[in-house]
Structure formats: C-alpha cells, structure tokens
Amino acid sequence: xxxxxxxxxxxxxxxxxxxxxxxxxxxxxxxxxxxxxxxxxxxxxxxxxxxxxxxxxxxxxxxxxxxxxxxxxxxxxxxxxxxxxxxxxxxxxxxxxxxxxxxxxxxxxxxxxxxxxxxxxxxxxxxxxxxxxxxxxxxxxxxxxxxxxxxxxxxxxxxxxxxxxxxxxxxxxxxxxxxxxxxxxxxxxxxxxxxxxxxxxxxxxxxxxxxxxxxxxxxxxxxxxxxxxxxxxxxxxxxxxxxxxxxxxxxxxxxxxxxxxxxxxxxxxxxxxxxxxxxxxxxxxxxxxxxxxxxxxxxxxxxxxxxxxxxxxxxxxxxxx
Numbered sequence: 001x002x003x004x005x006x007x008x009x010x011x012x013x014x015x016x017x018x019x020x021x022x023x024x025x026x027x028x029x030x031x032x033x034x035x036x037x038x039x040x041x042x043x044x045x046x047x048x049x050x051x052x053x054x055x056x057x058x059x060x061x062x063x064x065x066x067x068x069x070x071x072x073x074x075x076x077x078x079x080x081x082x083x084x085x086x087x088x089x090x091x092x093x094x095x096x097x098x099x100x101x102x103x104x105x106x107x108x109x110x111x112x113x114x115x116x117x118x119x120x121x122x123x124x125x126x127x128x129x130x131x132x133x134x135x136x137x138x139x140x141x142x143x144x145x146x147x148x149x150x151x152x153x154x155x156x157x158x159x160x161x162x163x164x165x166x167x168x169x170x171x172x173x174x175x176x177x178x179x180x181x182x183x184x185x186x187x188x189x190x191x192x193x194x195x196x197x198x199x200x201x202x203x204x205x206x207x208x209x210x211x212x213x214x215x216x217x218x219x220x221x222x223x224x225x226x227x228x229x230x231x232x233x234x235x236x237x238x239x240x241x242x243x244x245x246x247x248x249x250x251x252x253x254x255x256x257x258x259x260x261x262x263x264x265x266x267x268x269x270x271x272x273x274x275x276x277x278x279x280x281x282x283x284x285x286x287x288x289x290x291x292x293x294x295x296x297x298x299x300x301x302x303x304x305x306x307x308x309x310x311x312x313x314x315x316x317x318x319x320x321x
Contacts, residue, residue: 019051041159068116096139124184
C-alpha cells in the first residue's frame with residue numbers, strides 16, 4: 001500500500017535495520033558521533049529513499065537480488081567513494097542484482113535510492129525507449145546529461161518531501177500512481193541515454209577481493225586474525241589486501257577487522273539483559289581477552305564505556321521472567 005514517513009536514528013544498528021526493510025543489508029561503521037535521518041515513500045511498484053547522514057562513515061552494502069536499485073547523491077557536499085573510486089558530481093549508479101560493495105564518505109552525506117521490481121523496470125525500459133532493456137550483470141556508473149540528472153533529483157526530492165510532510169497524500173492511489181509514472185519515465189530516460197564510465201578491470205578485481213574479505217570477516221568475527229592468516233583465507237598477497245583496504249576503506253585490514261568485532265560487541269551489549277550478561281562475557285565471545293585494552297578501544301571508538309552501552313536503552317531489553 002502506498003505511503004511514506006521519516007525517522008531519525010542515533011544508533012547505526014537501528015539505521016541499518018531500517019535500510020533492511022528496503023532490502024538493503026548494511027554494515028555501517030561511524031567515524032564520528034552518529035546521526036542519520038531516513039525518509040521513504042512507498043509507491044505501487046517502487047520505493048524511494050532519502051538518507052541524510054551527519055558524519056563520515058564506511059559501509060558494506062548488499063542489495064537484494066529481487067529488486068533493481070539505482071542510487072545517487074546530493075549535488076553539494078563531499079563526494080563518496082564507491083567500490084574504491086571517488087564518484088563525480090551528477091553520476092548515478094545502476095546496481096547489478098544482489099550487488100555487494102563498499103561505500104565510504106568523508107563527511108556529512110545525502111544519498112538517494114530508487115528500488116523497483118526488475119520486471120516492471122525492464123517493461124517500462126523497453127516501452128519508453130523502444131529498444132531492448134535489461135538490468136546489468138554488474139553495477140555500472142552512469143553519467144547522464146546535467147539536465148536529466150537534475151530532473152531526476154528534483155522529482156525524487158519532491159516525492160521524499162511529500163513522504164516526510166504529507167504521507168497521507170502519498171498514500172492516495174491516484175497521486176501515488178501519477179508520481180510513480182513521472183519518476184519511472186525520468187528514470188528510464190536517465191538510464192537509457194546516459195554514458196557509462198569506462199570500465200576499470202583492476203578496480204573490479206579489487207571489488208571482488210573486498211567481497212571475499214567481508215565473507216572471511218563474517219566467518220571469523222569471534223577472534224582476531226593476523227595478516228598472514230587473513231591473506232591466506234582471502235587468497236591474496238599481503239600487499240594486495242592492504243592496497244584494496246586503503247582504496248575502499250581508507251584503513252588497514254586489521255583496523256577494519258577490529259572495528260567489525262567491536263561493532264558486534266556493541267550490538268550484543270545493546271540488546272542484552274544486564275541482569276544476565278556481563279561485559280567481560282560478551283567481550284570474550286568476540287576474542288577480546290584483555291579487558292583493559294578492550295575497554296579502551298571500545299571507548300575510543302564509540303565514545304562511551306561498554307558498561308554504559310549495556311545499561312542503557314531499557315525499552316529495547318528482553319523482558320525478565
């Protein structure tokens with residue numbers, strides 16, 4: 001059913017969960033105090049999102065294979081790094097099915113999402129362009145004309161503004177249909193007339209290495225991995241893995257692994273019952289054997305002691321029988 005709304009987040013985990021409702025799985029690691037605002041509009045065949053983030057961060061995103069995704073960012077502000085490459089003003093990304101990639105932002109950032117059923121997008125693509133149209137096997141960076149890019153952004157912003165300020169209007173059947181038809185037509189024009197950025201085979205290879213790197217981390221978050229073992233599991237050299245992480249994450253592999261493990265500890269502490277769970281128990285579960293060093297790393301990363309995380313947000317704790 002059509003509708004819209006907006007919500008503000010101070011916890012990256014809750015923000016990630018909200019993106020998951022749009023079938024975008026995300027792992028977000030803030031580099032500063034986190035704050036984000038998510039606005040959405042649900043139309044008949046597509047979803048529209050506007051994500052406003054107030055601080056720099058890095059993220060690993062996975063788009064659901066059951067939807068077609070197009071993403072782009074605000075014209076102003078710092079440019080993001082997607083798949084290890086700094087994006088240019090006016091560019092958009094047409095994602096492959098189920099694509100996984102890293103995204104890094106150097107400061108406050110606004111990114112926009114359009115998600116649509118693939119069959120519907122392919123149907124409208126053929127009907128409106130008069131030529132064969134299909135989703136890319138791998139993500140592509142497109143460079144539309146300035147006029148078309150500006151038109152897509154304006155229409156997307158107008159729909160999000162209605163979703164935020166007048167959600168009842170968005171939920172009206174005919175209004176939703178009219179907005180959707182206008183956005184689809186502008187989107188198809190953008191996708192079928194834009195030129196594609198030249199393919200960089202080295203970057204694509206590095207992107208595949210980073211996907212494997214994430215798979216290895218997900219399997220071994222319960223303990224620290226030294227570089228020789230990490231490289232063996234990813235099946236690349238020390239130099240290559242360090243180069244990839246510098247390009248995609250702006251940090252070393254071991255730094256990123258530490259942040260991922262700390263993030264999992266924070267997630268566990270936030271949702272745990274403090275009457276049943278201790279900080280030391282959760283820290284040991286993720287391979288932190290030295291309490292003092294762990295507490296110092298945790299405070300430096302999140303700005304509070306792990307015990308403070310365990311004790312707060314009582315409304316989210318499981319009930320005590």
